[in-house]
Amino acid sequence: MRIDEIRYSIQHVRKRKLRSVLTILSILIGIAAVFALLSFGIGIQNYVNTLADESGRDKLFIQAKGIGAPGTDDNFFLAKDDVNFVSKIKGVDEIVGMYFAAGEIEVDDVKKFYFVSGVDTSKIDFVEETFAISILRGRQLKEGDLDKVALGYNYQFDDKIFDKGVKLGDKIRINSDPYEVIGFYDEIGNPQDDSNVYITKESFEQLYPDKKDKFGFIMLSSQNGIIPKDLAERIEEKLRKFKDQDEGKEDFFVQTFEDALATFTTIINVINAVLVLIALISLVVAFVNIMNTMYTAIIERTKEIGVMKAVGARNSDILLIFVFESGFLGLVGGLAGVFVGFMVASIGGGIAAANGFALLKPEFPAVLIIGCLLFSFLVGTAAGYLPARRASKLKPVDALRYE
Numbered sequence: 001m002r003i004d005e006i007r008y009s010i011q012h013v014r015k016r017k018l019r020s021v022l023t024i025l026s027i028l029i030g031i032a033a034v035f036a037l038l039s040f041g042i043g044i045q046n047y048v049n050t051l052a053d054e055s056g057r058d059k060l061f062i063q064a065k066g067i068g069a070p071g072t073d074d075n076f077f078l079a080k081d082d083v084n085f086v087s088k089i090k091g092v093d094e095i096v097g098m099y100f101a102a103g104e105i106e107v108d109d110v111k112k113f114y115f116v117s118g119v120d121t122s123k124i125d126f127v128e129e130t131f132a133i134s135i136l137r138g139r140q141l142k143e144g145d146l147d148k149v150a151l152g153y154n155y156q157f158d159d160k161i162f163d164k165g166v167k168l169g170d171k172i173r174i175n176s177d178p179y180e181v182i183g184f185y186d187e188i189g190n191p192q193d194d195s196n197v198y199i200t201k202e203s204f205e206q207l208y209p210d211k212k213d214k215f216g217f218i219m220l221s222s223q224n225g226i227i228p229k230d231l232a233e234r235i236e237e238k239l240r241k242f243k244d245q246d247e248g249k250e251d252f253f254v255q256t257f258e259d260a261l262a263t264f265t266t267i268i269n270v271i272n273a274v275l276v277l278i279a280l281i282s283l284v285v286a287f288v289n290i291m292n293t294m295y296t297a298i299i300e301r302t303k304e305i306g307v308m309k310a311v312g313a314r315n316s317d318i319l320l321i322f323v324f325e326s327g328f329l330g331l332v333g334g335l336a337g338v339f340v341g342f343m344v345a346s347i348g349g350g351i352a353a354a355n356g357f358a359l360l361k362p363e364f365p366a367v368l369i370i371g372c373l374l375f376s377f378l379v380g381t382a383a384g385y386l387p388a389r390r391a392s393k394l395k396p397v398d399a400l401r402y403e
Contacts (some may be wrong), residue, residue, distance in 0.1 A: 031337025118204025330380015
């Protein structure tokens with residue numbers, strides 16, 4: 001396309017500012033919504049991938065079937081004998097049973113209920129690796145820490161869990177028993193996990209004597225060269241026989257770390273797909289709006305088209321003029337939409353982080369930005385094609401006679 005034809009198209013857009021702005025606004029809304037939603041989707045997927053890399057893809061979980069979180073239903077648990085049996089199955093490397101229960105956490109006479117986890121200090125590095133957590137301040141729990149506690153990330157801050165943040169060396173009460181705070185774990189990214197309380201398994205057994213040797217779940221890793229999924233099937237079969245339970249009626253289930261992440265990712269992808277589909281509706285509206293704008297422009301400029309054809313403009317020249325014009329409107333709308341989407345996602349990510357959902361962190365890779373811009377340009381171009389084709393087919397004589 002010649003520079004004169006490009007200049008002609010842009011001048012027409014500028015000449016009809018209100019109509020152009022309204023057309024751009026319609027595509028801006030759709031692109032902004034799609035950009036913001038996809039940025040969160042990409043951020044969550046990257047979070048999941050990072051979590052998998054840090055935890056290791058060789059991890060498996062055995063969890064008792066029950067209602068709610070592990071340890072919240074006394075009728076469902078995994079026994080110490082189950083841990084000992086599974087530890088002897090070929091392919092199992094490290095293994096640890098995890099205590100888990102709801103507890104009353106008290107600070108300055110204010111009581112809240114959160115989950116308390118009893119950690120086997122001899123396996124604490126394995127536990128932290130599996131959960132992809134590490135001590136941010138203070139130190140880990142160690143053997144003999146019967147009156148010590150490590151807290152989740154959110155306990156450090158005012159108005160997160162308690163009105164006043166907890167500090168290293170402070171005393172808190174768990175089920176009325178006093179504990180000294182010796183460490184804080186780094187941020188995991190959701191309020192539930194970042195409000196957990198960690199004590200040694202010996203402390204847990206003193207605090208919850210009725211739960212001794214009754215684990216909420218078991219964590220284990222597979223040996224090198226062993227496929228976790230195959231190991232999971234082997235464990236399920238052997239543990240079912242050990243517990244003398246019928247197939248399909250087990251009171252436990254075995255899940256690989258990758259399966260757990262895949263389930264989480266699938267749920268997020270479905271939610272994102274639905275939201276993006278809703279956002280695309282506004283792009284359909286934008287498509288129709290651009291098409292209507294271009295049809296109106298052709299009617300208004302029928303005589304101009306006739307003059308251009310009379311002085312030698314070819315059908316392809318007319319077609320390109322109007323297709324470029326509609327594509328230009330789409331591209332400008334896309335640029336504005338990407339900017340607005342970036343601002344909305346950034347603000348939304350900040351709000352999510354402030355409320356404890358650091359995992360909801362949007363990311364803006366170049367492929368997302370370029371993809372949205374190309375998509376908006378293509379939407380504009382496609383919307384303008386039929387009107388442009390109609391304009392290119394006009395006969396000079398009929399166009400010059402048009403009133």
